[in-house]
Amino acid sequence: MTIASPPSLTENPQCRDWIDLSPNGRVTLKSGKVEIGQGIATALVQIAADELDVDPDRFDLIAGHTSLGPVEAGTSSSLSVETGGQAVRLAAAAVRSLLLDEAAKLLQAPKTELSVDNGRISVGERATDLTYWALAPTVDLSAPVLGHANPKAPNERRLVGTSMARIDLLSKVASAGFIHDLDLPNMRHGRVLDPPARGRRLVILDDTSLNAAFPNVKIVRDGSFVGVLAAREDEAVQCMAALRMCAQWSDAEGGPHSLAEAIAADSSSVEEVFCKGDTASAEGRVVRTEIERPYLAHASIAPSCAIARWREGCLEVHSHTQAGHDLKSALAMAFNIEPAKVTVIHHAGAGTYGHSGQDDVAYEAALLARAVPGEAVRVLWSRFADFALSPLGPGMVVTAEAKVAAGRITAFSIQSVGQAHVFRPGRGGTVNFIAAERLSAPPPKGIASDVPLSRGGGADRNANPLYAIPNVHVSKRVLHDLPYRTSALRALGGYANIFAIETLMDDIAIEIGSDPITLRLSHLQDKRAATVLEEAASMAGWPGVSVEGEGLGVGLCQYKNRSAYCAVVAKVMCGEQIRLTQVWAAVDAGEAINPDGIVNQIEGGIVQSASWTLLERVALTGDAVSTHDWGSYPIMRFSEVPEIEVRILNRAELPPLGVGEAATGATAAAIGNAVRQALGIRIRKLPITRDAVLAASAS
């Protein structure tokens, strides 16, 4: 079997970068990929336990520790199983092989006759006293993974492919399982003064009266960055509330009135990212659509939180960041110290679904901790900050155009326009922490560069249609002149691009009088895509029966055109309200490491996308975010969630593919297409609300 080397092994080539057989009787598995609610901790343990033949309960996981664990790219882009998981599989296989080499020598038996049961070696049927841990001192785990890895064949795996329960869930149900609950000795509580919007300056801060009222609170100020430190959290909270009343900020700056206006005014240029054939000279009738997605909030349930401590010039940060190594480099850059002097340690937070305030708050904790060397400082963001100062998922306008002749799509062009989709700390030559912009000597502002298509794309993610079309043109325009702060939100541009493409596919079907599924199938050469589509259609009983006000719609996606395939059929009931009643999804994620974990991720992706599609919109007023609480930014509730059925097409012989973001675009498209079928009205500007439908039917 040829083994492709996952990128995670390049920087961490040795077995011991991944696995330690200590303490006695335990296996320490090390990973750079962190648990953010997606179940990766469990999947990694399953993979390693299977290769090593050691029970999962013997495993301890070190994940996201920049000093003790491997250097891996952040936990993003649905790559944790694809790259991190494959690296773990190879490392575990290599460790097993090295241990069995040694065991074969000691037992004077051929390696091929050895087997392992929970770390104990058998020769043929005969169990021996020899265990991995007895062998460990004589085995050199600095050996390269790739020289020794010979992972099991798919049919030899026993744990992988089963729905093992999450190893971390119990601690999160009813215990102190989150970073918010971490309590270091003599820890101080910090809070930071929120500006009304990014870019505002503190004009007056008359805090003279506060010293008497809060004698135990330390106020730290640098330019327009102000924080408070107190031994008691409630004291920090109350002092900050009082401080807020003493602050006067510079006036609001202007902003565009609409995304369309911003796009028209922006000086950015069009980048061609993919071209095949010649769309201009292709023959056919033109079908065109333009969709708009608003800015969206990550809207994590928990406030962003971090703890920092400076000791002898070294910085230790506890964080729920998705990208510990990026954070480490950016902190080193921000404080002008050697990266080796920064340690970032991951702790569980609430789901963030992308780059939220998680890194910003870590920087703010480090800034405040600098004022009290040796002491740990915990900073918690306000709900306002998490909505209004955290990066947003950028608004987008996507224009898609097809030419159709004799039932075939002859040409397809798409252009995706919006702000950059990824701007994590340390990228673009700047630290990119929002509080750094408020310092008296702020670092230079960087320019976000969107993710290139070779790395999955940003605004152009999933813009290249999955369908077999002879002439294709894909371009994007990344806007840089807007005041809003944007970065990664689940699926990046993939959500809006799939919404556009799959909306257009339905419009084409209507135009030529074809069934939407039939049209798609007739343009699919990729068998796996066709199979999930047929499966979802069959689950939903497509095309269903015609009931007034009810509609079925479909959407299809292969995430990043290289990860999991997902087809979604949605049913809506359009009466007084637009109600999403049922959703069916079929998924092909290659080898399913943990089937129920996949189902859970797809269900979650469907609900989150349905929430974006039907309810969510960040309101922007000038330079400010004006939706900054759950009242003004509603998300889907228990009473609004549809019934969901997910089916996995397991392909144990194929590489596992990331699923976390696969459902978002297909769900949005399925909902839009279902509303179109139910009402004959096409809503192109998200979200699809009752008001949007009323406005569209009035025009």
Place this chain on the structure above:
Amino acid sequence: MQAKHFVLSINGKQCSVAVDPGTALLYIIRNDLDLKGTRIGCGEGNCFSCTLLVEGRPQQSCSLTAAAVEGKSIETIEAIRDTELGQALIASFITEQAGQCGYCLAGILASAKALLERQPSPSRNQIVAAIDGHLCRCGAHNRIIRAIEKVAFGRRMAG
């Protein structure tokens, strides 16, 4: 801050605390009493992450002060998890893998326990209504509803 003494009845114990009268119960529970299973959410009473039981009824601890709950019996997740009903709910949540990040679950457990105590065999709609104030961002809603339904069903069967 002007500390005042309050005696609170928490998880069956009388706890004496000295806090500013403006301090939210959430901070008293988490910091003064070191019961950190109650989650800190929006702090504005909107997300229900910090839900606990006051006299058996779900309340948001970020929006209560010590004075408001003095003399009342308060039950946090640390006590709920040890009750028979709490154990059954947790076991059901694990069986259904009803959660992703898990941040909303402690508060939901409190509301679910309160519901099942006053209404042993609730309908699905009653379950949904009882937890509809809780926000879950991961999309584990259906699993959470199912986990509670199964406990309700089990109790109904057990009579």
